[in-house]
Each structure stands twice: as C-alpha cells, then as structure tokens.
Amino acid sequence: MAASEGVECLVRYGLSGRVAWFAGEDGPDAPSRGDAVVVRTVRGLELGEMLVVEAPRGRAGEDSVGPFRVLRRAGDDDLTRAREADALRESRFDLCRGIVEHEGWPLELVDVEPLLDFSTVLIVLPLDELDPAPIRARFRVSCDFDVHVEPVGDEPVVAEPTASASSGRCGDCDCGSGGCSKAAAKTRADGPATASGSGSCATKPHGAGCSSCGVAAWKSAARRQDPPA
Structure with a gap:
C-alpha cells in the first residue's frame, strides 16, 4: 500500500479567526474544505476549520517539535471537548x-x-x-x-x-x-x-x-x- 502524499492546508482557528498553513496528509479519509479539524499549533491542540488543501510548498509554520500539522478530522469527542473548553x-x-x-x-x-x-x-x-x-x-x-x-x-x-x-x-x-x-x-455549551x-x-x-x-x-x-x- 502506497504511503499517502503530504499536502498543505490553510486552516482558520482560534477566537480571533487566525489563518495559517499546516502540514497534512492526503488520502481518501483526509479532511476537505469546510471540515472541522484538530490542529497542532505553537499554542497547543486546537479546533480549526479547513479552508484550502494544496500541494506542499514549504509554507507550514514550525517550532522545536516540528511542522504545525492537521492531525485529523474532528470527531464527536473533539467537538464535545471544544464545547467544554469554550x-x-x-x-x-x-x-x-x-x-x-x-x-x-x-x-x-x-x-x-x-x-x-x-x-x-x-x-x-x-x-x-x-x-x-x-x-x-x-x-x-x-x-x-x-x-x-x-x-x-x-x-x-x-x-x-x-x-x-x-x-x-x-x-x-x-x-x-x-x-x-x-x-x-463560538457556540456556548449548556451545562457544567x-x-x-x-x-x-x-x-x-x-x-x-x-x-x-x-x-x-x-x-x-x-x-x-x-x-x-
């Protein structure tokens, strides 16, 4: 089975609507435009919205851990956790x-x-x-x-x-x-x-x-x- 190719993803995230490039993986299950995604930024693990997916051109941010990445399409557990955080x-x-x-x-x-x-x-x-x-x-x-x-x-x-x-x-x-x-x-979650x-x-x-x-x-x-x- 061939390894999936890398892509670069433009993602909007954070309360102020930040937009930045992230490294990601291509493939049949890869998130696409409009999907909620979990990303790793210099701040930590965050929820974002996929805007653009393109061939890599070295635009993803990077820190001591490595390139900022789209980790996965956000699942129900991620969305619940995001509401709890908010x-x-x-x-x-x-x-x-x-x-x-x-x-x-x-x-x-x-x-x-x-x-x-x-x-x-x-x-x-x-x-x-x-x-x-x-x-x-x-x-x-x-x-x-x-x-x-x-x-x-x-x-x-x-x-x-x-x-x-x-x-x-x-x-x-x-x-x-x-x-x-x-x-x-942001949608406020009801309950503790x-x-x-x-x-x-x-x-x-x-x-x-x-x-x-x-x-x-x-x-x-x-x-x-x-x-x-």
Whole structure:
C-alpha cells in the first residue's frame, strides 16, 4: 500500500479567526474544505476549520517539535471537548485576572482562550517589557492548567499575504494582510464542564474586558504623555 502524499492546508482557528498553513496528509479519509479539524499549533491542540488543501510548498509554520500539522478530522469527542473548553472561558477569565492583579504584572488581561487540552491562552496587552516565564510558572504552581501568554496582535506565520498595509488600511498591525480582530463565532455549551478542566486556585475572581488596532494607538498615546509633576 502506497504511503499517502503530504499536502498543505490553510486552516482558520482560534477566537480571533487566525489563518495559517499546516502540514497534512492526503488520502481518501483526509479532511476537505469546510471540515472541522484538530490542529497542532505553537499554542497547543486546537479546533480549526479547513479552508484550502494544496500541494506542499514549504509554507507550514514550525517550532522545536516540528511542522504545525492537521492531525485529523474532528470527531464527536473533539467537538464535545471544544464545547467544554469554550464553557470555561468566563470562569477562566475571572480566575486568571485575579492572579494577574494579585501579582501586579505589567499587563492588562484582554481575553482568555481555553484549548482542547484545557491549557489556556492568556491574550494580554503588555504595559511594559514582559517576561512570560514567571507567569507560566505561577499558574503551574497554583492551578491545574498550563497557560500560554499571547500579546494582543501577535499573529502566526502566514505565507504570502494577499494585501499590503499601503492599500489604505491601518499599517500599524497585521490587518493589511487580512488579520486583525475578526472574532470567530463560538457556540456556548449548556451545562457544567468536566472537573478535569475546571481549574482551581485560591485567588478570588475579578471583572472582565476586551480589542486590537485601537489598542496600539492608545498604548502609543499613553507612552507619549508626560508624567504628572
């Protein structure tokens, strides 16, 4: 039996509707356009939507583990787990914001995104130079989930952008190449999540919050202001 040929897949994933190329396998059972898929990104295991399947041209992102990959077409268990992860967003936001405020880190927590393995992406606005190592270590000690720290506006490696910033768009972020903050619609799951993904920590919860292009302008303006006498 001949081995299946490799392909490259353009996949949309994440709350902000990220789009990036992933390595994949061809064959009769391979996912096609419109299918829900499980992908491995630098953030972890995530649910995505297949957009395009093409012959490989070396466009897939890569880290120390290897190329980012489409692992499989999402099954019922994957979809159930994705709903459970999404149901954790509000409680995870309150929990994570409480820890951030208690530690006094120089950042504003914008949103959180629990992944399929129930690790959680902290989407943050850095207010100063930010080292994510102590943040991740603090969560490992205090809670039953790991975190990934992602500054607002960070984008994955996306090959061959189709528009430039000079085409009349912002130019201060990636929206000239079709990115920016287009929120992907998410279906909220009714009922409690599984205990394995619920998270635990003694810190009390706090507020809520959330945007992208205007954030950069606000941050720049804030830094230009003279300190009060």
